[in-house]
Amino acid sequence: MTICNFTPLAREVLEKRYLARNYRGEIIETPDELFSRVAGVVAGADRLFDAGASVRKTAARFEEALTSLSFLPNSPCLMNAGRPLGQLAACFVLPVEDNLESIFQSLKDSALIHRTGGGTGFSFGRLRPSGDTIFPASGVTGGPVSFIQLFDAATHLIDRNRVRPGANMGVLPVSHPDIRDFVTVKRDRRLLGNFNLSVAVDDGFIACVKAGRDYPLIHPRTGAVVDRLSAAELLAEMARSAWETGDPGILFLDRINRANPTPVIGRLEATNPCGEQPLLPYESCTLGSINLSRIVNDEAVDCEKLESLVHLAVHFLDNVVEVNRHPVTQTEEWSRMNRKIGLGVMGFADMLILLGIPYQSERAVVLAEEIMACIQRSAVAASGELAARRGNFPAFHQSVFPARGVKRRRNATLTTVAPTGTISLLAGASSSVEPVFAFEVQRRIGNEIFMDEHPIYARYRQEGRPIDPGIFQTAWEVPPHWHLKIQAAFQKYTDNAVSKTVNLPEHITEEQVRELFLQAADMNLKGITVYRDKSLPDQILSACSLK
Ligand code: UDP
Structure with a gap:
């Protein structure tokens, strides 16, 4: 049996966020019991498909992968499996139609989802612009930005005392008449603390930027062109806001929809809060990540171990779709129709250090492609095998797969690179x-500050091994373009998207941010998010000295 090997920070995180508590708030399980609870509940889904299934054997395999910190599902799965909430997915998208019923229905649904630790994304693009008339009452609307503030306030209220703050993504198409308000709203730092914002940009807009042309603003209800804006000026405004505050990011919506597995069912208009998971309205997705530092043996990548972990992870995540208990009926129906799952990675930088490869190198880019290609290929095989026993996902015949000659697919999407913000702390990766x-590093978790030393760095130091600055490179030392190259390498073999923050040094200029946005558009990425050092007063991470 594998013994859990947690760093001191991981122990803190476990106690604060994951271990089950009784109604008095006392911890009632050990880390081993946590993993055994999760593995048992998720393995239980096997029983639904195969009367002779050995749930106990499957549970033991799942438990081994979790306990060895080789694979971890997203936080809600660890927190809620076998517990009263029972909701296991991290990512949801909800519809926002241009009427009060829809707006307040989704406001309520998002509250129910946040309570379970899930994050929600919305496109506000269908809402009529500010100043537009409201029928039948004679009056005018405040437009999308005012409604985003409503969602933000609700998130803030239900957030108090929760272990996982509610997170949201607000998306607005670049052609919406209120786009300038949207792009600049977070410059007022008091606003939208619970929202990430992304501008949904299409290929036409990027072409206008490059040609120095204006582009049309379109009324979402009537389809009429109401104004024209300089595309280059809007991009410069976006870059200025992102330089100042980190928001907005960009979603390249045409690229996202070229990879939509079910275009007949609907167009993808929004993502979950960190941008890695485009979803149709009411879809959800459970993410899971393989710890790449665990597949390095004797300074070489253990491909067989990676492949077998992928098979296990796809089995695990498909089971999660089955046992997940949704607080909203429609998300259950839609999530079961496409059965989207999102397998990704953590510990890529650790893997590079263990292999002696600089992050900023062509070798790292090639390795990123090889690793993700292997994960994608093995995930397709695993999903095909599951489909042979369990059936294709229900919307398979409305998907792109039959026309491509694919016969079996259990899941409409398989791969997503999540930020792994909390589970990587647990895995020490x-x-x-x-x-x-x-x-x-100095890390803020909730209201507390933790000082922490990178585990491999600490080990090298203790063993007196040389700390080669080329290998031990920090996010700030990696030139921005190389961040994008690694993101693009992973995106090439990822069905959904890759969450990546391009960490920029404090002295970077707005113009350089604008350039990066254009580079991202040319690199076939699905989105880009930047963050300039010290641009927010309550930064979560900062470098420190422990001596
Ligand atoms: N998420 C959320 N609230 C949070 C952190 C994350 O709702 O405080 C959701 C959000 O959809 C995000 C996804 O979980 O995009 C995955 O985030 P991450 O990988 O950091 O989550 P972890 O599983 O590590 O907690």
Whole structure:
């Protein structure tokens, strides 16, 4: 049996966020019991498909993968499996139609989802612009930005005393008449603390930027062109806001929809809060991540271990779709129709350090592609095998797969690179595909501050091994373009999207941010988010010295 090997920070995070508590708030399980609870509940789904299934064997395999910190599902799964809430997905998208019933229905649904630790994304693009008339009452609307503030206030209220703050993504198409308000709203730092914002940009807009042309603003209700804006000026405004505050990011919506597995059912208009999971309205997705630092043996990648972990993870995540208990009926129906899952990675930077490869190198880019291609290929095989026993996902015949000659697919999407903000702390791994933020770091979790040393760095130091600055490179030392190259390498073999924050040094200019946005558009990315050091007063991570 594998013994859990937690860092001191992981123990803190476990106690504060994950271990089950009784109604008096006392912890009532050990970390081993947590993993055994999750593995048992998720393995239980096997029984639904195969009367002779050995649930106990499956549970033991799942438990081994969790306990060895080789694979972890997203936080709601660890927190809620076998517990009263029972909701296991991290990502949801809800519809916002241009009427009060729809707006307040989704406001309520988002509250119910936040209570379970899920994050919600919305496109506000259908809402009529500010100043537009409201029928039958004679009056005018405040437009999308005012309604986003309503959702933000609700999130803030239900957030108090919760272990996982509610998170939201607000999306507005670049052609919406209120786009300038949307792009600049977070410059007032008191506003929208619970929202990430993304501008949904299409290929036409990027072409207008490059050609120095204006582009049309379109009334969402009537389809009429109401104004024209300089595309280059709007992009510059976006860059200025992102330089100042980190928001907005960009979603490249045409690229996202070219990868939509079910275009007949609907167009993808929004993502979950961190941008890695485009979803149709009412869809949800459970994410899971393989810890790449665990597949390095004797300074080489253990491909067989990676493949077998992918098979296990796809089995695990497909079971999650089955046992998940949704607080909203429609999200259950839609999520079961496409059965989207999102398998990704954490510990990529750790893997590079263990292999002696600089993050900023072509070798790292090639390795990123090889790793993700292997995960994608094995996930397709695993989903096909599951489909042979359990059936294709219900919307398979409305999907792009039959026309491509695919016969079996259990899940409309398989891969997503999540930020792994909390589960990477639990695994003691570098987060997602990010370079290490700092090897000695000060971290704010809720209201508390933790000082922490990167585990591999600490080990090298204790063993007196040389700390080669080329290998031990921090996020700030990696030039911005290389962040994008690694993101693009992972995106190439990822069905959904790759969550990546391009961490920028404090001295970068607005113009350089604008350039990066254009580079991202040319690199076939699905989105881009930047963050300039010290641009927010309550930054979660900062470099420190532990000596
Ligand atoms: N998320 C959320 N609230 C949070 C952190 C994350 O709702 O405080 C959701 C959001 O949809 C995000 C997704 O969980 O995009 C995955 O985030 P991450 O990988 O950081 O989550 P973890 O599983 O590590 O907690």
